[in-house]
Structures are given as C-alpha cells and as structure tokens.
Amino acid sequence: MNNEHTLNPELNESTQSSHRNGNFPWMDQSLSPRERAEKLVAAMTLEQKIAQLHGAMETINIYALPSMEEMNAMSPEEYDKLMAQIQVQRHVKGIEELGIPRFRITNGPVGVGMGDGHPSPPATALPMTIGLAAGFDPELARDYGDIIGSETATLGQHVLEGPGVCLHRTPIAGRNFEYFSEDPYLSGVMGVEVAKAIQTHNVIAMGKHYVVNDQEYERFRANVEVDEHVLRELYLLPFEMLVKDADIAAIMSAYNRVRGTYATENRYLLNDILRDEWGFKGYIQSDFWSCRSTAASLTAGMDHEMPDAKWCNETNVKNALEDTSLEIQTVNRALVRRFTQMFRFGQFERPYNPGVIDAKGHGAISRKIGSQTAVLLKNEGGMLPLDPKAYGTIVIIGQSEFVDDACNGGGGSSKVDPLYTIPPVEGMQEVLHGLGSEAKVSKVTVAKDLSNLEEAKSAAKEADLVILMAGLVASEGADLPSPNMLNDQNQMLTELLDVNQHTVVVMKDSSPVMMPWITKAKAVLEAWNQGTEDGHVVADLLFGVVNPSGKVPTTYAASENDLIYAGHPERYPGTDEGNGFPVIRYSEGLNMGYRWFQSQGIKPLFPFGFGLSYTSFELSEFSVTPAQVDGKSPITVKVTVTNTGKVAGAEVVQVYLGIPVTGQPPKRLVGFQKVFLEPEQSHEATITIDPSATNHPMSVWDYCEHDFVVKPGEYTVYLGTSSEDTPFEATLVVS
Template sequence: MTTSDRPWMDESLNDRERAEKLVENMTLEQKIAQLHGGMTTIDIYAMTNEVHSEEDMEQLAAQINVERHVKPLAELGIPRFRITNGPVGVGMGDGNDAPHATALPMTIGVAASFDTELASKYGDIIGQETADAGQHVLEGPAVNLHRTVTAGRNFEYFSEDPYLSGAMGVAVATSIQNHDIIAMGKHYAVNDQEYERFRTNVELDEQTLRELYLLPFEMLVKDAQIAAMMSAYNRVRGTYATENRYLLNDVLRHDWGFEGYVQSDFWSTRSAAASLNAGLDHEMPDAKWLNEDNVKSALQDTSLEIELVDRALVRRFTQMFRFNHFTTEYNPVDIDGEKHGRIAREIGAQMAVLLKNDEKMLPLSKDAGSVLIVGQEKFAKYACQGGGGSSKVKPIYMVDPEPGMHDVIAELGGSAEVSSFIVDTDLANLDQATEAAARADVVVVMAGLIATEGADSASMLLPNEQNDMVAKLLEANANTVVVLKSSAPTVMPWLDDAATVLEVWNQGVEDGHVVADLLFGAVNPSGKVPTTYPRTEQDWLGHGHPERYPGTDEGEGYNTIRYSEGLEMGYRWFQANGVAPRFAFGHGLSYTDFELSDVVVDGSADGVKVSATLTNTGDVAGAEVIQVYLGIPSDGQPPKRLVGFQKVSVEPGASEKVELDIDASATHHPLGVWDVVAHDFVVPSGEFTVYVGTSSEDDRNVSAFTV
C-alpha cells in the first residue's frame, strides 16, 4: 500500500502527526481493541490473595499464562505489540513463553555500584536482549524507594535515596531505549510495599511526595525522555493510582511535560471512564474494563468523551512510531548469553559491598589450603538468582558457587582446594556442618535473602534460621568469611563475632565466578550501601508506628499507610532521630586505602562546585566513591541529602583530581525545597552546609555557603 492509502506511514510527518493520522482512520471498534492487552480476563484479585511466599508467586505466574501483547490490526498495519517484564533482565515475554535470557544481578546492586556507567551497561544488556527477543516494551526501570527494609520488591528498586535511584534509573532507561525499545518507569507512585498492594491507600504531604517519592520519576521524564510509565496498584490519597488525575495528568504531563503513555500495572485498572479521564492510556493485560461494552456505554452517557479515547491511542502510537515499531519485522534471534554473561560478571563484581574486613582476611590467598563453602542450598549450592514474581528471568546458564570458585582459582594459578557442605533449611545437620567447618583452613559461609513480588518479608532477619547457622559457624572456625546474597539489607545479630562480611546481593547468572573473583582479589570490591542497614528490627521509622506500616483501617475497609515521618526516611531518618545504623548509607570498604585531600567547595544559589584529590595509599588498584551531601536551611529538612557522587578508580600510590559540578537547576533540585504556594522547587535563603566524603556519616570535610 502507498502512503495515500495509509497516510500515517508518511515518514515526512513527525511521530505525533503520524499517530494522529492513524487514529483518524480507525473505527470505534478498532480503537477500543487497541486500548487493552490481548489476554482473556481472569480473576487476578482472588488469585493474588493466595500469594504469601516466593513459591506462591511462582505458581501464580505459571497459572496466569499471561499473553503480554496487544492484538495486531493487519488492515491498518498495526503490529502485534509485544511487552516483556523487567527490570532485572528479560522476564515474562509475550505469550508467557519468555526466552532464556541473562539473569542479571538485582537492581539494588546497580545502585550499590554508585556508577552510572555501570548502570548504562546493565541497561544495554536488557535493551539488546529485549530487541533480540522481538519485543517492543521492557517494563522497567522501577524507581520506587526503599522506605521499608522488608518491602518485597526492594530487589528490583534501586535505593532509599531519590537522587541515586533517579540517576541510575535514567542511565538504565536511556540504554534500553537506545535499542528502539520502549522503557517503562514503574510503579507510579508510592507503591513502596507489597502488603495489601491491591487495596492499600497511601497518605503523604505534598512536600514529601515531591522531594522524595516522585523525584526519580521526574528525572526519568526529563533526563531520559522515557516513553512510558506504569501506574501502580495502590490508592494515593484515597484514589487509585490508575484513576488519579493529579498524578497522571497534572504532575506527569503539565508539571513535567511527559509525552509518553501510561500503562496500568497488570490488573490495576479499576474503571473505564474514570481511568481514561484521569490519564490512563492502556490497560494490561486484558480488557476487564476497557472493553467494548464499558467504553461504548461511557461514551453514550457522556462520562467519557471520544477525544480521550483518541488521546490515549495517539500517545501510545506516537511512541511506537518514535521507535520504529510499525516498520520493524518480528524476527527474534538467539540471545548472546556468553557475551552478556561476561559483562554480567564484570558489572556484578563492581556492585559488591565490603561491609567489614577488620582483620584483613580478604582477599584470600589463591593457595589458601582447604576452603569450605557452607550454607543452605539456595545460597551455597546453587547460583543465587533473586527476584521472585513477574520479573523472574529464565537463565541461559548459571554458574554455581563451588564450580565458579574452582574456575577462578584455576584462572589465578592457585592450589586452594574447594568443597561444600549444604546445611538443611531446618538446621538438622548443623552439628555436622560445624564439625566440617572446624577442619577447614578457610570457611566461606554463604547466606542470604531472596525476596519476591507480592509479599513483604516477615522480618528483617535472614529466613530459615540462617542467623543461628552463621553464629554457630563463626564459633567453629576463626578463619570464616560471611558472604551475604541478599535482596535487601538485613539485621545481623552475629555481626560482632564476624570480622569479615561481604554483601554481593542476588547475583544471577555469574554468581559463582563473581563471588570468587571478589574473595580471591581478582576484583577489588567498590560498592557502597544503597539502603541503610539497621542494627535491630526496632531501628527503623515504622517501629511503634503501625500507621506508617503496615497501616491501619480507618473505617473504610482497607488499610491506610501514612508517611507521617515526612522527609525523614532512610538515612535521613537515622540522622534526624540520632539512631546509629549498623552500616550507613554510602558505606563500603576496599582492599586498599584512600585519602581525600585538598577539598575545595564553591557554593551559591546557582549550585555547588567541589574539587578534591583522591589518593590510593595502599598497594592495590581500587575505586572509591566521592559523595556530596547538603544540609538545607529550611524548616523540616533532615540533616543531609545526597546531591552528587562520582566513582573514581585510582592505581596504587597514585592520585586523581575529582571535580563535581552540582547545578541547582538539575532535575533532582539539589538545593531546592518544594514550595506549595509557588507550586515549584525554590532555593531557600540561609546557610547551606556541604559535606564531602565517602559515606553519609563522613563529616571530615564540612564547609558552608550562604544564599
């Protein structure tokens, strides 16, 4: 056909003009058919009530048999629109026959790297594999915040800090979209817990909403030009996120200038007219609400106007034209698992955080004698692929702990001998494990947490009595290294007895190689804590405040969670309330030592310029993260906020000049506070305090400037 028959295929028109031409030529029935996914409607609400664990979520995913697409309209040249889940790799794709893909380390690890270049590489793998699988959309990155340590999806969110989350999210989204794949920011907004996520209402003030929870989404829109957003399940100020005109229209489009489209989270749509009126554009995965009967009835009774149906379609089609989806043939190819596995190994090691190394036990010698790996099978026998639920990836291959350690020792030319002892989940054979540990030259305890979508963790403690296991093994052998493979920070009651602790997160495909690379010094750890580790389960903002979590029923039949802590969340809460963390935000050690000197700060209402010299005073190469925090002179502000960071690699004995230019007009509003009257961020007058160091607790270089 020619462009006269299909004027929307005229490439001289811009993307929006083409989308408008297409919609002009559609019948009402064709329009409605494109408002929703192609799956047969099921009762997801009843099914989700049965989710209480990772295993439950896996079974639910299998039952759903999701068809993640919008059906094609061949007569108009509209392709089958294929959608795959993320954000930790290519998950459940169209037809629920997801390709085998690279199971990447968890997103929390990306944030722990404090390295936007690493985040770009991470996004590049995801974008390439999504394109290889013939998909059009990758549902990610996810930029909700770690408000609670136990939230079930912290593994696929970045951090408790909005700027760190936003910076990493922008890097990932940009790389994904470089492959002509639509990136979809999620879950918009304040879906910061899994508990009762289909029903819970979240109440919070406007300043807290803008300065913390919306900030990374704003960065995605303005810095990444992200093509799509996914609305959340929960209510926000009493209105479901999918029907929340203030969020979907006023903030997202009018305040931020978003030009993409909004898709519902799966089954988060609750209405036809109200959702489309509010700014929802696309229902997934089925037509529970945006079906012919509902839409035609709403048009008939004028609760919905046809212009809003057209608006929704124009928004999505514009992005499909932007990324050439109308002209790209469906031609899936094999994913290059070997190539991407090598990259995953490289980036995975840069995420690990050396929490403790008091006796310099790490790195281990390649000739360490007998090395015993011990722990429960999810962590010590098999490669730890985290992330239960819809983001689960079918791995092309996995490197388990013992084979991976054998490989690395051989690569290093070492003679250390490796064996494993797998502890029962009920600790029935713990005595035998401790006996084996006592005989080894070095013990590597592997423990951790694999969280899941659909359920928050029951506590901040390691599950299956692993804390008791770790404590006993520490008693058995003084030469014991604890390796944590976690989806989120945990409380460690045995920590005072452990000289050496390495957090590697859920590593995925290259687990065995990554952990061994770090333990034997092939890679020097350089990650930083992206979310504060509390000392005890009582040391967090929700303790004694059920209205903060899990919420209270205020006579409306559902829980309301109140973010009454305001801006005091994460490290800001610990600092504002004088609570000492176990490991502070931004903390992370190295196998070498660094010295920060010649710190110069120049601040004004226009921003902050920081220069410093970083010297590696040790004998191995390493990387350190320079972090800049500001104390804002405004009532209600916490002591510090992260406003800048830079990861710097330095050879032994060498020095590197570091310069950070923090622009006040940047999208994360580093000097600004939300002014409700001005309906904007404003820079307050007064004395700003600048902290330059290597963690949120580092007060060695403090200066001030006045606005």
C-alpha cells in the same frame, strides 16, 4: 532488524501491498511520530480503537490466584505452569488491515523477565537493581540498561517494563530488589541511565510504579497518605528525573491508592504533575490489574490497560461513551500517545524476527557489573582478599538458594529465566584454577530446619577455609515478615562462626537484613542476588581478582527498633481508620532512610554510602566555589583522591547538603563520583551542584509557590565517603 524499509512479516500480502502503494498515510516516515499516530487513529473504527486500549490476555479473577505464600510452596513445575498461564498473553493484538503490529511487552527491570511468548524466552539474569545502585556508577547503569535493551530487541519485544524507581522506605518491602535505593537522587541518576540505554535499542522503557508503591502488603487496597512536600522531594523525584532527563516513553501506574484515589484514576498524578508540570509526552500503562474503572481511569490519564480487557472492553467503553462519562476524544488521546511512541522507535516498520542473545558476551558484562557492586562491609585484620594458594580445602556452607546454584533472586513477574548460571562451587573452582590454586572446593547444603547443622559444623571444622553463604530472596506480592533472614539463618551463622577462625561470610541479599552475629564475623561481603555469574563474581571478589568498590545504597539498621515503623503501625502496615482498607501514613515526613537515622541520632550498623576496599584512600584539597551564590548559578566542589594502598581500587566521593529550612533532614545527597585509581595515583574529582538540575539539589517544595524554591541562608556542603563519614565541610551562602 532495524531496517525501516522492511515490511512486517506478520502482515499478509494484501496489507503489505497497501504499504507499497502508499495507502497507509501513517506509514509516511517524513511525518513526525505524533502526526503519524493522529492519522492512524483517524482511520480506525470505534471497535478497532477499543481493541487497542487493552492487552489480549484472557480476563481472570486476580483474587482467585494463589497467594504469594502458596506460590512459594509450589514445586518448580507447578509454579512454571501457573506463570505460563499469565505470561503467554503479554501483548496487544495487531490489526492487520491497518498495519498495526502485535505489540509485545516484557517485564523487567533486573533483566528480560516475563515476555510475550510461551514459554517466556530465557535471558541474562543480571544482579538485582539494589546491587546496581550499590555501584554508585552511572556507567555501570548504562551497561546494565544496554544489556536489557539489546536482549529485549533481540527477542522481538517492544516494551521493557522498567526501570523501577520507588524508594526503599522499609527494608522488608518485597520489591526492594528491583528498586534502587532509599535515596531519590541516587535512584534517579541510575534509573535515568538504565532507561536511556534501553531506548537506544528502539525499545520503550517504562518507569514504575507511579507512585509510592513502596510496599507489597495489601497493594491492591492500601491507601498512602503523604504530605505534598514529602511526595515531591522524595518519592516523585526519581520519576521527574526519568521524564526530564531520560525522555522516557512510558510510565506504569501503581496498584495502591494515593490520598484516597487509586493511582490509575489519580488525575493529579497522571495529568497535572506528570504531563502539565513535567511535560511528559509518553503513555501511561496500568500495572497488571491496577486499572479499576473505564471512564475514570482513561479520563484521569491512563492510556493502556494491561494485561486484559477487564475494564476497557467494548461493552464498557461503548456504554461510557453513550452516557458521556467518557468522550471519544479521550479514547483517541490515549491511542495517539501510545502509537506516537511506537512510531518514535520504528516499531511499525520493524519485522518480528527474534534473534539469538550473546549469552557469554552479556554474561561477561554481568560479571563485571556484579563485581563492582558488591559491598565489603567488614574486613577485620585485612582477612580479605584471600590467598588462593594458602588453602588446600575450602567448604561452602549455606542453605540451598545460596549454595546449590547461582542466586537468581527476586520472585514474581520480574524473575528472569537465565540462559545459563554459574553455581558457587563450580565458579570458585574455576577462578581458583585460573589463579594457579589446587584447592578443592566442596559444599554442605544446610536444611531449612537446620536438622543437619552438626554435619555442617563438622565439615567447617575439618576445612582449611570456610565460606558461609546466607541471605534473602524477596518477592513481588508479599513483604517480608521482618528484616531478618528466613529459615533461622541467623542461628546458623551464629553457631558456625564459632567453629573455624578462617571463616568468611558472603551475604546474598535483595534488601538489607539484621546481622545479630556480626561481632563474631571477621569478614563480611554483601554480594546481593547476583544472577547468572554468581559463582564467578563471588570468587573474583574473595580472592582479590577484583577489588570490591560498592557502597551501601540503603541503610543497614542495628536493631529492628531503629526502623521508622517500629512502634508506629500507622506508618506500616497501616491502620483501618474506619475506611475498610489499610491507610499507610508517611508521618515520618522527609526523615526516611539515612535522613531518619541522622535526624533521630540513631547509629546504623552500616550507613548509607559506606563500603570498604582492599586498598586505602586519602582525600585532600577540598574546595567549594563560589562561597556566595544567588541560588541559580552552579557550585563547583573539588577534592583530590589518592590511592594510598598497594592495589588498584575505586572510591566514591559523596557530596551532601544541609538545607537551612526548618523540618529539613541534616543531609541530602546532591552529588557523587566514582574514582578508579592505581596505587599512589591521585585524581581531582569535580562535582557540580546545579540548582536548576532536575533533582532540585538546593530546593525545597514551597506550598505557596507550588514549586521548588531555593531559600536564602547558609547551606552546609559536606564531602566524604559515606553519609556518616563527611570530614570536609564548607559554608555556602545563598543571598
């Protein structure tokens, strides 16, 4: 597939002959990708240029589409029919006479989602991105991105729309499942590794949604007002890391307005920051229907409208050129940027020849990723891991999404059509059989209105072991009504937890939820929306085949009143303020996520970075060197980690920094390392704080310098195993 000398079979014989005869100077591989792109654009007619500015989907009225609530109420057949209408045209038409291939685009970032084709091709349904972040392990992120990149290439697609690196500002945001975390550094580290792995397969990775698309509510209309230092230190930071550390090829602009201007028309974001300051060399694609104009969007820095030609059509572009609101050089610039990336990854030479995905091989990797990202939230009395031979009958109880089939969560355009799935009962039965257990596994599916809850109670009472499965499957297009699980699942758990003392709760979430029943539960495992290998992963964890090692990537609040928007509608869902559209004010400033809880003195239910294990660890020999620095030289933090338990496991060492600047939160994450240890084994973990790193670990945004600056003063270095559990401290003086 990657043979650079193979001609594209989608081109006819005369065109291929032109290739052979050297009539296409842009096919000269001795030239740089940009030189080739410039030669191609110079050879194009105006009509050909315009045809390449946009996707080929037939223009539709997006406001005539069903609401997310209506989509959720559809039958699977009705939903698939609607999605087929949208997904079949995810491409830009090729131009045969110029050797331009059909440009095929597929969605991500939790696997290969809606792609160009009818129907959209099946792929490996990976664990949700929030779960990947819980792994706190860049190597897992590389494995994750490698699967996505490999499958995108195998399916003949050119672009994977992901990773998504917006932040979890609220637990109710509809797309938290496909974003990483509330922390910008963790999100950036994991996003960089995913993007780099995708692009090793000569697939364009696309960071999204740029920027502050942290909610789905009124996403086509809402305006986000956010201070510059907050934008820089939190919400832009993971995008900056994608550009500088991953050399990402594309960025997707967001739907929402930012400071009154739509993101797709925001020159300050698209040009001044992204290109002039960060040095971004790729191209910018609109989110689907986020483009709101022709001249304004292209001039601001948007290069490619998707999925149709609602704005960048021939009539509009020619009119804009004629009235000089748009320049032909701007059109050329947009095309050169995209073609440069296509040439960079050899996409003009690559034949369209879809292959077969290694479903079982990739499923095995997905199983490994999933088992290392689950978070053990509670384990009273060491109830877990379970003895596979101690129970004759096991019943799994929960609502349909969580017990009937693998929890392939996340609705909307990123949803993956899985190649196969391992349901909970079958997966647990297979794992138990492999462990020599003869236990019988059954299930009770609880109705959404809890009408058969008594039946479930009876089954729980009679079983030797009860596994309660509950959770949340969020969706693009709509935020959740509250951070509580839907369909009275809290009541379901509250009542069932009283029935049998041998009961474990398995959560399958796409975002943190309220747990008012937590005091009744002896053991709680957050498994996330696992995708393909759900049944195997959960059983591996419960019965100790794998020791859970995930950490909370976004804080779990104990009460809804503890969240940043409680009593502050201007923070969410926003207020009109006479504008005619919602205005959302990030008035909490830098105090978001664990920073909010710490700055307000609020104790969370489960703090950022928290996660239990089936073994125990001890930290010792902590050191920070040097103790005095100039704000430019790297600082080395060391600690020895010892597995003091009886089974192998992994601990995540976390380093936080207290910045001596007024208005800064108590702590910010600046480094972490996941350490795998056998019983009684020790390892010296070394974490470097480099002031010049792209995450600006020691810097704050300076309005006068219009840059990140390290301020002099006494910094506090914290080390521990969560944002709240940092027993080691040291003072670092910046002179």
